[in-house]
Amino acid sequence: MQKDELKIKLSELLPSAAFEEGAEWPTILIDPRVWTDLARHIRSGIGLDFDYLFCLTAVDWKTHFTVVYHLTSTVHRHTLVVKIRLDRERPEVPTVSDIWRTAEFHEREAYDLMGIVFTEHPDLRRLFMTDEWIGWPLRKDYEDPVNMIKL
Amino acid sequence: MIEDLGTTEQGELVVNLGPQHPSTHGVLHLVVTLNGETIKKVEPHLGYIHRSIEKMCESLSYRQFIYVTSRMDYLSSHINNHGCALCVEKGMQIEVPPRGRVIRVLMDELTRLASHQLWWGAMAMDVGALTPFFHAFREREAINDIMEQTCGARLTMNYMVPGGVMVDIHPDFQQKVKEFIRFFKGKIDEYDELVTENVIFKSRMEGVGYISPEDAVSFGCTGPTARGSGVSCDLRKISPYEVYDQVQFEEVMENGGDCFARYLVRMQEMRQSLSIIEQLIDNIPGGEFQAKTKAVLKLPKGEFYSRVETARGEFGVYIISEGGTTPYRIKFRSPGFSNLSALDHMARGHKIGDLVAIMGTLDLVIPDIDR
Numbered sequence: 001m002q003k004d005e006l007k008i009k010l011s012e013l014l015p016s017a018a019f020e021e022g023a024e025w026p027t028i029l030i031d032p033r034v035w036t037d038l039a040r041h042i043r044s045g046i047g048l049d050f051d052y053l054f055c056l057t058a059v060d061w062k063t064h065f066t067v068v069y070h071l072t073s074t075v076h077r078h079t080l081v082v083k084i085r086l087d088r089e090r091p092e093v094p095t096v097s098d099i100w101r102t103a104e105f106h107e108r109e110a111y112d113l114m115g116i117v118f119t120e121h122p123d124l125r126r127l128f129m130t131d132e133w134i135g136w137p138l139r140k141d142y143e144d145p146v147n148m149i150k151l
Numbered sequence: 152m153i154e155d156l157g158t159t160e161q162g163e164l165v166v167n168l169g170p171q172h173p174s175t176h177g178v179l180h181l182v183v184t185l186n187g188e189t190i191k192k193v194e195p196h197l198g199y200i201h202r203s204i205e206k207m208c209e210s211l212s213y214r215q216f217i218y219v220t221s222r223m224d225y226l227s228s229h230i231n232n233h234g235c236a237l238c239v240e241k242g243m244q245i246e247v248p249p250r251g252r253v254i255r256v257l258m259d260e261l262t263r264l265a266s267h268q269l270w271w272g273a274m275a276m277d278v279g280a281l282t283p284f285f286h287a288f289r290e291r292e293a294i295n296d297i298m299e300q301t302c303g304a305r306l307t308m309n310y311m312v313p314g315g316v317m318v319d320i321h322p323d324f325q326q327k328v329k330e331f332i333r334f335f336k337g338k339i340d341e342y343d344e345l346v347t348e349n350v351i352f353k354s355r356m357e358g359v360g361y362i363s364p365e366d367a368v369s370f371g372c373t374g375p376t377a378r379g380s381g382v383s384c385d386l387r388k389i390s391p392y393e394v395y396d397q398v399q400f401e402e403v404m405e406n407g408g409d410c411f412a413r414y415l416v417r418m419q420e421m422r423q424s425l426s427i428i429e430q431l432i433d434n435i436p437g438g439e440f441q442a443k444t445k446a447v448l449k450l451p452k453g454e455f456y457s458r459v460e461t462a463r464g465e466f467g468v469y470i471i472s473e474g475g476t477t478p479y480r481i482k483f484r485s486p487g488f489s490n491l492s493a494l495d496h497m498a499r500g501h502k503i504g505d506l507v508a509i510m511g512t513l514d515l516v517i518p519d520i521d522r
Contacts, residue, residue, distance in 0.1 A: 023454060024241075052368050055456075055467050057482040070456065070469075070484075074368055074382060077389065102371030105492040113205075128198035128521060138206055 006078055009047065014038055020083070025070075027081040032093045035084055039096045042071065042080065049073045050080060053096070056106035058114040060140045065091050067116060086116065095121040113138040162186060168506070170199050175510065176273060177517030181494075188502045193495040201521040208481045213239050213313065213448040216478065221307035223485060224519035226266040227461035229258045232311040237392060238457035238468040239313040242450040248439040251315030252393045253431055257328070258298075258310065259459075260424040264335075265294040266462035267421050270514045274414065275346050277511040278355045283346055290338050297327050313448060315441030328432050332425055339421055347418060356411035360497040360509035363408060370496065371489035374464025375420065376513055379413030381406040386460040398430050413512040449476055463487055463514055487519040 006026050010017060014034060020027040030038060042050045055070035069082040084093055095118040097104035107118040108127040115136035118124060126133060135142055164185045170178040178199035184192040204223060208216040217235045221228035233255055240247065247255075272287025295305045300321040302310040310317050321327075346352050362372070367380040377384045385402040387395040403419040405412035450472035458467045464486030471480040490513050498506050 024456065051365075053371060054373075054458075054465060055469060055482065055484040057469060059471060059480045068469075070467075074384065100371070101366070101369040101496075102489050102492055105488065106371075109488075113203075128201040130198070137203060 002078075006080065010042075010080075013041055013045070023081065025079040025081050027083060029083045029085065032084050032086060035082075036094045036096070038082075039099050043099050047076070049075045051075070051100075053100035053102055053106075056103055056110065058110045058116045058138075060114060060138065062140055064088050065114065065116060067093055067110065069096075091115060092117045092119055094119050097121055112136075115139065163191065166503070170196075175517075176515065179515065179517050179520070181506075183503065183506065185503060188504075190498045190501055190503060190506060193498045193506065195491055195494065197521055199521065200518050202518075204522045205481055205483060208478055210477060212476050213450060213478070216481070217312065218307075218309045220483070221309055222518060223483065223522055224461060224463065224466070224487065224516050225306055226269060226516055227262055227463065227466070227519075228306065228308045229262040229310060230459055230461040231466060232309060233259060234457055234459040234461075234466045234468045236311045236313050237459065238455050238470050239448060239450065241457055242453070242455040242470065242472060243313070243444075243448060245314050245442050245444060247315050247393075247442055249394075249436040250438050251440045251442070253435050254316050254320055254440060255311060256393050256395065256398070257428060257431055257435075258302075258308075258316075260427045261294050261297065261328070262308075263424045263462045264421055264428075265291050265298075266514075267417050267424075268294075270417060270462075270511075271342060271346070274511040274514075275352070277507050278352060280346065280349075280352065283342070286338070286342070286345070290335055293331050293334065297324065297331065300324065300327065312441065314444040315439070317441070319440045320435070325432055325435070328428060332429055332432075335425065339418075339425075343418065347414075353411065355505075355508055356414055356512075357407075357409060359410045359501060359505045360512065361409045362493055362497050366496060367408075367493070370493035372464070372493050373486050373489065374460070374462070374514075375403075375413050375416040376464060376490045376493070378402070378404045378416045379512075380408040384465070386458050386465060390458065392457075392459065394431070398427050400427050410508050410512040417514070447476055449474065450478070461486055463516065463519065464490060483522055485519045485522060487513075487515050487517075488522075491515060491520055 003026050018029040042048045050071040050073050052072050052074050054072055058065055058067045065086040067084045072079040107121055110116045111124055112127045112129055166183045166185055168181040168183055169175040170180040180196040182194045204219050217232050220231040220235050224231055268287045268291045272284035275283035299305050301324055302308045362380055364380045364382045367377045367382050373384050381404050388402045400423045403416050405415050452472055452474040455470045458465055466486055467484030469482040470478050473479040497509050
């Protein structure tokens with residue numbers, strides 16, 4: 001599906017979605033509450049088939065977080081970027097590990113390093129850091145006098 | 152750990168494989184739950200070599216951060232550098248001169264060959280055949296020598312820079328590579344005779360560690376791991392970069408989905424890489440090897456994503472720029488991390504000895520997983 005077609009299809013599916021302009025791939029900005037339903041739709045919707053989640057990451061914007069999902073379809077070869085804005089005080093977003101299995105590890109990584117809580121995740125524990133670790137290393141306000149070297 | 156014991160059922164045994172186990176090829180720690188010898192669950196514990204490269208890159212300039220990426224997947228260091236250089240070039244709209252592009256592809260394919268050679272030796276060693284390891288290292292040494300002559304390094308190359316490659320190829324490069332192709336063509340047939348057709352090896356590999364194409368996609372598997380299940384995912388074909396659309400090669404796919412299929416994919420990929428190198432080695436265009444760029448690179452505000460095909464699969468670089476000289480946030484999508492997540496699914500129900508074979512065909516490089 002072409003970029004414009006995809007945009008039309010997605011705005012039909014979710015009228016509240018905002019599109020971000022100027023990016024390489026169509027990028028939509030959504031609310032965490034609609035994510036699970038939308039994820040199910042774009043995973044198996046006719047003509048969409050976004051079956052491959054190739055990148056999941058979180059960004060700390062100091063005032064809020066965004067969780068970024070890069071999705072592509074191995075059938076139609078189109079790509080979509082989904083961004084979810086999260087509150088800094090309560091960074092919670094529903095898991096998609098039941099829809100894309102790869103999300104299970106990627107979500108654990110985002111939890112471990114950025115402190116994003118993926119609700120209903122089957123096994124949300126630290127992945128790289130030790131269980132006793134305090135703080136979220138990839139956050140911009142993270143300070144560690146022992147382990148951090150300022151360049 | 153004591154709490155964990157409470158969750159095991161009667162007759163179950165929890166075995167720690169690694170982090171210092173020869174078959175994990177690095178500091179990978181697997182907690183394996185067994186029933187007798189049958190695997191019930193595999194849980195990777197990561198982080199033993201986590202250096203937080205993503206955080207480090209936030210304070211490094213767009214020229215500096217590329218050097219750190221050689222230390223992730225050290226067997227595909229050229230290709231990692233390549234992905235980063237592509238991403239910076241995308242942001243700054245730098246056009247790489249034709250000579251630079253061809254040299255890049257040549258280096259990528261030589262890296263892929265070297266990586267697959269090491270995998271082949273290590274894979275055979277994992278299932279109990281020690282000799283192939285020495286064969287593979289002998290051939291890999293020839294590539295390392297070629298690399299050393301041009302890049303000055305044997306493992307962490309740091310050769311690709313935004314705009315092209317750092318220095319021109321060594322005057323002997325073409326001749327050396329041609330010699331290597333002649334030499335290695337005979338060797339790869341030897342590889343097949345020695346291991347591929349071996350009955351014991353085949354019986355260890357066939358029907359072990361099956362993953363269906365749907366699951367492979369769902370788990371985010373890429374590279375030979377997914378292509379062994381018949382998933383077309385070669386970025387050199389799907390979204391060609393540099394001169395991959397101008398060379399003739401096939402995307403190797405097998406439909407078995409088991410260890411042997413993944414093995415066959417890599418063996419044939421070596422032949423495809425040789426063919427790409429053969430096509431390009433006499434056709435390196437003249438001219439500049441590097442575009443003229445400013446000393447200090449500044450990416451415009453925005454987001455840039457580049458994807459390249461490493462020896463293990465899809466490597467992605469996601470740069471978020473605020474317009475400064477350093478990235479605001481950088482994310483590396485490493486192929487090994489997603490491939491590893493499928494290990495549990497592949498290994499369940501098999502014997503513990505097969506786990507080593509399955510891990511071997513995933514071709515895991517731990518610094519790439521941990522970053």
